[in-house]
Amino acid sequence: MKAIHIKLWRDLKRLRAQVVTIAMVVAIGVAGFVGMFSVHQSLQGSRDHFYRDNRLADVFASVKRAPVHLRERLAALDGVAEVKLDVVFDAQIDLPGVLPPVTGRFIGLDLARAHAGRQGLNALTLKRGRWPERDGALEALVSDRFAAARGLNPGDTVHAILNGKRERVHLVGTAASPEYVFASQGGAPDDQSFGIWWIDGARMTQAFDMQGAFNQVSLRLDAGQASTSMLVRVLPQVDRLLEPYGAFGATGRDKQLSSKIVSDELAQLKVMGTVLPAIFLAVAMFILNVVLSRQVATQRSQIAALKALGYSDGAIAWHYIQLALAIAGLGVAVGLALSQLIGRGMLGLYDEVFRFNGLAYETSVWLVVVSTLLAAAAAAAGTWNAIRAVVRLKPAQAMQPPAPPAYQPTLVERLGLRRFVSTGAMMVIRNFERRPMRAAFTVTGIALAVALQISGAFWIDAIAHIVDVQFRQVQQGDVLVNFHRPVPLTVVQDLKRLPGVIDAEPYRTEPVRVRLHGRSEDTALTGYRSDAQLMRVVDETRGAVAMPSHGVVLSSLLARALGARVGDRVELQFRLWNQQRVEVPVVDIVHTMFGKLLYMNLDAMNALARDGHGVADAALQVDPLAMDAFWGAVKAAPVINSVFDKAGSMAAFNKTTSRNMGVFSGILTLFAVAMAVGIIYNAARIALSERAWELASLRVLGMTRAEVSVLLLAELGAELLVALPIGALTGWGLASLMMRLMASDSIDFPVVIEPSTYASAALIVLAAGVVSALLVRRQIDRLDLVSVLKVRE
DSSP: OOOHHHHHHHHHHHHHHHHHHHHHHHHHHHHHHHHHHHHHHHHHHHHEEEEEEETSSSEEEEEEEOOOOHHHHHSSSSTTEEEEOEEEEEEEEEEEOOOSSSEEEEEEEEEHHHHHHHHOTTTOOEEEOOOSSSSSSSSEEEHHHHHHHHTTOOOOOEEEEEETTEEEEEEEEEEEEGGGGSSSSSSSSSTHHHHHEEEEEHHHHTTTTTTTTEEEEEEEEOOTTOHHHHHHHHHHHHOOOHHGGOOOOOGGGSHHHHHHHHHHHHHHHHHHHHHHHHHHHHHHHHHHHHHHHHHHTTTHHHHHHHHHHHHHHHHHHHHHHHHHHHHHHHHHHHHHHHHHHHHHHHHHHHHHTOOOSOOOOOOHHHHHHHHHHHHHHHHHHHHHHHHHHHHOOOOHHHHSOOOOOOOOOOOOTTTOGGGGGGGHHHHHHHHHHHHHHHHHHHHHHHHHHHOOOOOOOHHHHHHEEEEIIIIIIIIIISSSEEEEEEEEHHHHHHTTTTTTTEEEEEEEEEEEEEETTEEEEEEEEEETTOOOOSBBBBEEEEEEOOOOOOSSEHHHHHHHTOOOOTTOOEEEEOOOOOOOOEEEEEEEOOOOOOOOOOOHHHHHHHHHHHSEEEEEEEEEEEEEGHHHHHHHHHHHTTTEEEEHHHHHHHHHHHHHHHHHHHHHHHHHHHHHHHHHHHHHHHHHHHHHHHHHHHHHHHHTTTTTTTHHHHHHHHHHHHHHHHHHHHHHHHHHHHHHHHHHOOOTTBBBBOOOOOHHHHHHHHHHHHHHHHHHHHHHHHHHHTTOHHHHHHOOO
């Protein structure tokens, strides 16, 4: 073994504490990169296999009621390879032993094709039990996650109100569908309150008076034709065919609710797997740069001896690169192991949200290779200054101690303020001013640790804000009910007579197409009474917005998509009933978090639609003490189609999101602490190695260990205090950047960070600083005064 190789091992052993802390930062960067992208890859692979194996359609469209003979015309469209027609309705479900009713989405199933194994598009995967039979009792399959959440098993019996008639439904199996990987009524997943049910298609059409008709169509395009250009051609043709029958607007798979949410989550994972690991690898690079530069400075005589023995500049430079690569290699090895824990844990959380046939965690070779190359590149970049110093160092010059730097008076001294500053504080100020880059690096690193902690914890604040706005400000009522068909406004009086109902307010939501400046969007128009309180529009900055007597109010997301401003006149095309086309002025734009939506005064909306003064939805305020009697009355009301229980949905939402966000925030907190320890400990160790002679001299002159420690650690404390406000500002910026990168065209979350989040981030990083200071304090206490003072390099 060559002498330079022996030196490498000795350097690694001597620097083992710093090696471990730097490798830890590298490991976190590698773990985040590999773990996040492995989860992304596993989710994407599971999704693509599930979609392919179960033949998810490329185009979806809903219609009020259309004749089945349109199948031939739809199939004849250029680029369409296969057509599937369905009958789909939501209905109220009465589960045994469960007081509040839940909502079920009933879908007709072609039993002959299912039994023959030829389901066609959007095929189900039978999880448990058997397929329903056509004859005898009404049998059904239910989505497996709903069954698990409610403890339902094949053989159980429930009751459902199908088109106003109470039916006994026998559960014979559970299934998963590619259409409902993410099953929701329009927001967060809620397996407790919303399930998908499949029954015999013939029984379905009979129950809902849909003989010879359908209300949902799915299309598969020719192989290789599901491109954007093909969708641009096919979607308008589908709309034209369905428009006379009250179409909701055809969409591609990319905008189908379940598929879109999965795609958005995949995009967010990619952002998380790129931004955060990049920060850790950059920090590791800077730490290596400082540590190795210090190594070169303290090993001048060794470098000179190696050069005198015939080692070239390249060989010595390669030695220091090897030192950095060894540290990075240790970090990569630990990071790959840590990525398995992170990735499998996150995938387990996703498995509870997305309904794929199975999620198998795997790490691709290319992720290992890329993470290794990135870590090696960061290590090599961190040795740049050290390599330059090695190349420039002449053997004769290196044998001599470095010339003392020519210091000038500090700014405090030049301003004549020296007498107001203590000796210890003056030493800290001098070190700051005479080594500004090193101080700036330490401050920046600590600030990034604070920022990472904030960027992980702010999600909890954001979720709390969303819950507050959506469940407490927008929906102040306790229950939302939907009717089978529009009912007169006088239904409010009937609702108020239900047990426990304190107040009731009607509102109306209709699908519309809005056009402006050559742009169009298929969306929903909601009409509220001018005095609405139980269900209303809330602007993020202005609070509740009263509906004007005329004109339309646009959400900011829709206004942005259309390029609309207050005063513009937009064209509204009602998609159902009389299908009126009207022009209305934009009287206000409100900043809401979800959806490209429009709002209008209910009376004005009914006048424009020219289809009567009916409503299909109502918000209720119910006495909490009378909820049992209220739910009993709702279950007995055949006109009520579906129910939204705010309390139950909030509990399910908080349970799922709080746990998931808590896990994510906990991981980032650990990462931030590890980075803070790595930065602070290395900064303190470097300062100790540079000032050991000075500290030992002060000890000999009579200063105690505590006094000497304060002189060294005061600088660290000052850097911490400077870094905290910078970290808070950087944390807000990082959170804003992540929100922007993960933004969707239908979601506009604000960056909400509570003061407690800033405070907790600061306290956590301060605690990491105290731990690092205590570790360095032990090194100070163990200084060998004789050996330190013997040689002054």
